[in-house]
Amino acid sequence: MNLIVKRFENIKSLINNSNVKIIAVSKTFTYGHIKPLVDHGHVHFGENKVQEAQSKWHEIKKINLKINLHMIGKLQSNKVKEAVDLFDYIHSLDSQKLADRLAKYENATNKKLKYFIQVNIGNEKQKSGIGIDLLDDFYYYCTKELSINIIGLMAIPPNDGNESIHFKNLAVLNKSLGLKELSMGMSGDFQEALKYESTFVRLGSSIFGKRV
Numbered sequence: 261m262n263l264i265v266k267r268f269e270n271i272k273s274l275i276n277n278s279n280v281k282i283i284a285v286s287k288t289f290t291y292g293h294i295k296p297l298v299d300h301g302h303v304h305f306g307e308n309k310v311q312e313a314q315s316k317w318h319e320i321k322k323i324n325l326k327i328n329l330h331m332i333g334k335l336q337s338n339k340v341k342e343a344v345d346l347f348d349y350i351h352s353l354d355s356q357k358l359a360d361r362l363a364k365y366e367n368a369t370n371k372k373l374k375y376f377i378q379v380n381i382g383n384e385k386q387k388s389g390i391g392i393d394l395l396d397d398f399y400y401y402c403t404k405e406l407s408i409n410i411i412g413l414m415a416i417p418p419n420d421g422n423e424s425i426h427f428k429n430l431a432v433l434n435k436s437l438g439l440k441e442l443s444m445g446m447s448g449d450f451q452e453a454l455k456y457e458s459t460f461v462r463l464g465s466s467i468f469g470k471r472v
């Protein structure tokens with residue numbers, strides 16, 4: 261068995277929960293490196309740059325309609341059209357300006373993606389994401405004013421040794437909004453995230469190996 265497929269299957273059996281979706285984060289890797297996992301039948305893949313994702317996945321998605329592509333990186337509002345055309349999920353909805361542009365382009369093209377609101381769960385100055393105090397208003401703005409399909413919250417917690425507290429806080433916020441999906445957990449901390457009922461884990465290096 262291919263090494264990547266083997267690592268993926270090991271993680272899947274470790275998670276052992278069909279409600280949890282594994283997003284194989286393929287950023288920086290060439291399609292040749294990723295292909296064994298596509299051939300294996302896996303359908304959820306994550307990228308963090310629009311242009312890189314386009315060149316890697318545009319043609320593949322045309323022939324493999326089952327692929328679900330997740331935008332997990334910072335989305336600039338001038339890349340909205342390309343992003344809506346290519347991706348199925350966006351995990352990094354983090355500003356009103358971005359939400360406005362996404363809604364406008366969705367309306368123009370009759371396309372509906374699934375969105376996670378990125379929350380700045382550790383209240384870090386340098387990190388993107390909606391502040392906890394603004395989350396309710398932002399959520400209602402997106403859903404009621406713009407009719408954006410918000411399915412859950414997403415966060416990248418600070419690396420401060422308190423990941424489990426941040427995961428727990430995000431899960432509580434998610435529940436308070438009545439949301440069903442939760443995007444949290446990366447290679448280093450997904451098992452912790454799963455204790456708080458994450459439904460989408462974003463795994464890169466633990467599947468594809470070290471990024472160079």
Ligand SMILES: *Cc1c(COP(=O)(O)O)cnc(C)c1O
Binds near residue numbers: 285
């Ligand atoms: C790169 C990335 C991941 C995957 O990170 P690993 O530690 O390699 O699993 C997950 N989420 C986001 C937002 C990322 O940018």
